[in-house]
Amino acid sequence: xxxxxxxxxxxxxxxxxxxxxxxxxxQLGRILFAAFAGLLFLLILGGLNALLSVRKLSGxxxxxxxxxxxxxxxxxxxxxxxxxxxxxxxQSLLRGQKTADSAKPFDPVTRSAEIHAALLSxxxxxxxxxxxxxxxxxxVLTQQENAFAATSSWGPEDRDKRTHLFxxxxxxxxxxxxxxxxxxxxxxxxxxxxxxKTALDVNFVNVQTRIQWMVILTLTAGILLSLVTGLYxxxxxxxxxxxxxxxxxxxxxxxxxxxxxxxxxxxERHSISRELHDEVGQTLGALLVDVGQLSKLVPxxxxxxxxxxxxxxxxxxxxxxxIRDMALLLRPPMLDDLGLVPALEWQAREVSRRSETEVEIxxxxxxxxLSDEIKVCIYRLVQEALNNASTHAAAKNVKVSVIQAAGEIxxxxxxxxxxxxxxxxxxxxxxxxxxxxxxxxxxLALQSTPGKGATVKAELPLPSAKSL
Amino acid sequence: xxxxxxxxxxxxxxxxxxxxxxxxQQPDLAVAGEAGDGREAVALAKSLKPDVVxxxxxxxxxxxxxxxxxxxxxxxxxxxxxxxxxxxxSYVLRVLKAGAKGYLLKDSAEADLIxxxxxxxxxxxxxxxxxxxILLDDYVRKLKRSGSEDAYDLLTPRExxxxxxxxxxxxxKDVANLLNLSVYTVETHRSNIMEKLHLRGVPELILYAVxxxxxx
Numbered sequence: 001x002x003x004x005x006x007x008x009x010x011x012x013x014x015x016x017x018x019x020x021x022x023x024x025x026x027q028l029g030r031i032l033f034a035a036f037a038g039l040l041f042l043l044i045l046g047g048l049n050a051l052l053s054v055r056k057l058s059g060x061x062x063x064x065x066x067x068x069x070x071x072x073x074x075x076x077x078x079x080x081x082x083x084x085x086x087x088x089x090x091q092s093l094l095r096g097q098k099t100a101d102s103a104k105p106f107d108p109v110t111r112s113a114e115i116h117a118a119l120l121s122x123x124x125x126x127x128x129x130x131x132x133x134x135x136x137x138x139x140v141l142t143q144q145e146n147a148f149a150a151t152s153s154w155g156p157e158d159r160d161k162r163t164h165l166f167x168x169x170x171x172x173x174x175x176x177x178x179x180x181x182x183x184x185x186x187x188x189x190x191x192x193x194x195x196x197k198t199a200l201d202v203n204f205v206n207v208q209t210r211i212q213w214m215v216i217l218t219l220t221a222g223i224l225l226s227l228v229t230g231l232y233x234x235x236x237x238x239x240x241x242x243x244x245x246x247x248x249x250x251x252x253x254x255x256x257x258x259x260x261x262x263x264x265x266x267x268e269r270h271s272i273s274r275e276l277h278d279e280v281g282q283t284l285g286a287l288l289v290d291v292g293q294l295s296k297l298v299p300x301x302x303x304x305x306x307x308x309x310x311x312x313x314x315x316x317x318x319x320x321x322x323i324r325d326m327a328l329l330l331r332p333p334m335l336d337d338l339g340l341v342p343a344l345e346w347q348a349r350e351v352s353r354r355s356e357t358e359v360e361i362x363x364x365x366x367x368x369x370l371s372d373e374i375k376v377c378i379y380r381l382v383q384e385a386l387n388n389a390s391t392h393a394a395a396k397n398v399k400v401s402v403i404q405a406a407g408e409i410x411x412x413x414x415x416x417x418x419x420x421x422x423x424x425x426x427x428x429x430x431x432x433x434x435x436x437x438x439x440x441x442x443x444l445a446l447q448s449t450p451g452k453g454a455t456v457k458a459e460l461p462l463p464s465a466k467s468l
Numbered sequence: 469x470x471x472x473x474x475x476x477x478x479x480x481x482x483x484x485x486x487x488x489x490x491x492x493q494q495p496d497l498a499v500a501g502e503a504g505d506g507r508e509a510v511a512l513a514k515s516l517k518p519d520v521v522x523x524x525x526x527x528x529x530x531x532x533x534x535x536x537x538x539x540x541x542x543x544x545x546x547x548x549x550x551x552x553x554x555x556x557x558s559y560v561l562r563v564l565k566a567g568a569k570g571y572l573l574k575d576s577a578e579a580d581l582i583x584x585x586x587x588x589x590x591x592x593x594x595x596x597x598x599x600x601x602i603l604l605d606d607y608v609r610k611l612k613r614s615g616s617e618d619a620y621d622l623l624t625p626r627e628x629x630x631x632x633x634x635x636x637x638x639x640x641k642d643v644a645n646l647l648n649l650s651v652y653t654v655e656t657h658r659s660n661i662m663e664k665l666h667l668r669g670v671p672e673l674i675l676y677a678v679x680x681x682x683x684x
Binding site for chain 2: 277278281282283285286288289290291292293296317320321324333334336337338342343345346349352353358
């Protein structure tokens with residue numbers, strides 16, 4: 001049902017419809033372009049977004065890890081330096097108890113500076129808990145330093161008595177405290193790392209969800225778009241096919257029409273020619289005979305009447321002649337009376353008589369019983385070609401050869417005239433030739449170069465050979 | 469004196485009427501019958517056995533050419549004068565091939581018909597003077613454009629004599645008698661003439677003679 005309605009539409013296209021549909025298709029093109037551009041934009045956007053998110057996340061992760069590592073390292077450095085400080089202090093105190101001058105002297109200033117440096121190099125971010133703990137470390141250290149400074153005022157006996165007490169009561173608890181605080185810092189660090197990792201995971205899940213949505217959205221849009229486009233293309237294709245069929249049918253009809261036109265033209269010419277020739281011509285011929293008789297009845301002396309009769313005679317003769325010429329032009333009776341070759345020879349002589357072109361006719365095996373269609377086709381073709389050769393190409397010599405072989409008859413007209421460009425210059429005459437030859441299932445070939453003459457060649461199948 | 473009996477064949481009654489009027493004014497001519505088409509002409513020629521058939525070239529059913537051919541084939545003694553509107557060589561040659569003895573243009577029928585009937589009844593050929601002129605013009609023009617020479621100059625006086633006699637409708641035997649030659653010699657001359665002039669058959673020879681004004 002839609003196909004037939006489509007057909008009707010394409011058949012009865014109004015002139016304005018073309019521009020309308022053109023506008024329509026342009027608009028459609030714009031829509032499609034926008035849709036595809038949008039889809040592409042979505043794809044790029046989604047891809048970029050995903051890429052950036054992933055990169056950002058991995059940056060954050062690296063940063064988190066780096067931070068944890070730096071904090072841990074700095075903490076270790078502090079812990080180690082404090083440990084060395086305490087150790088050396090303890091040993092120096094113990095040593096001082098036994099022998100005054102032992103190997104390594106304890107250098108509290110340098111060690112203390114080391115610890116301070118380590119403490120200072122601890123990253124100072126905006127973590128208040130951590131900073132507090134670090135401050136506490138500093139306090140513990142200061143206590144220790146102060147405690148150690150107090151030992152310097154001790155005498156040797158003081159030293160023996162108080163060293164162990166000092167170590168037990170001051171140094172060890174302080175060290176424990178120190179270790180505890182650093183443990184807390186380390187825990188805090190670890191906790192922070194865990195927190196940040198969790199945040200990262202949440203972020204990652206978010207990004208994943210976003211990418212998923214993006215993919216779903218793009219995919220849906222793409223599917224929709226391709227569905228619409230596909231349907232539209234199918235519709236276009238069907239329309240195109242229908243239009244092409246209509247075109248083919250139209251061309252067929254046109255061909256049939258033009259063939260019929262030629263046929264009717266030929267029939268009409270034939271009948272007018274016969275009418276002119278047989279009726280008008282013969283009547284005038286009879287008139288001439290009667291006028292002759294009349295002139296015999298009039299006494300030779302009567303000049304006035306004889307003059308009148310002669311005048312009537314010459315008028316009638318002129319009429320006969322012009323009617324004969326007309327009839328010949330419309331349809332040469334020799335085609336019917338004498339056959340194809342004599343008719344062509346007659347035409348050749350006519351052209352030779354009227355123009356500067358000499359025409360030679362060569363024929364081989366041409367049957368006298370060719371069908372009327374073939375005779376007329378060849379005759380008209382030669383007529384047209386001779387006309388072209390003598391009037392347009394100003395040829396001096398033209399050769400016409402008609403050769404009949406098994407199942408085929410070929411005609412070739414070649415001249416030595418000005419020639420033409422067969423690709424470009426195709427007049428109505430040549431179109432007519434083509435039309436005639438095609439109608440009988442034959443082929444027409446034109447060959448010419450400007451300045452080098454022209455050749456028209458037609459080959460026609462002989463239907464009699466086929467049907468026999 | 470025995471009258472020359474004539475059969476008129478023309479599909480136009482007016483034309484037949486005019487021709488009959490013209491012919492019957494002559495004391496030695498009599499119209500034996502009238503035919504309206506080619507087939508009737510052939511039938512009447514067989515039954516009436518006229519001396520001369522005056523026939524139009526274009527007729528329904530059977531055209532003049534075909535009718536002339538049938539009549540001269542079955543009755544060679546009947547002379548046919550063809551009436552035609554066409555002065556072209558193709559027609560003249562075709563009519564000659566059909567066995568007609570005279571070719572008369574309709575324009576000049578009124579002036580030459582009596583002469584033509586008398587000529588063909590006497591065994592001679594007759595062609596409208598205009599025909600000879602047109603044929604000659606075509607011939608001369610062709611010779612001039614192709615630059616070739618008229619082969620007529622190649623003929624010996626004896627050959628020219630024989631050419632004329634044959635063109636006038638004489639048989640080899642008649643020619644031999646007239647010129648005191650053997651039939652064999654005449655035949656040899658005849659084939660020489662044909663070869664020199666590139667002619668095929670008597671109709672072309674007659675046409676050539678008409679063209680050259682050797683006969684009229």
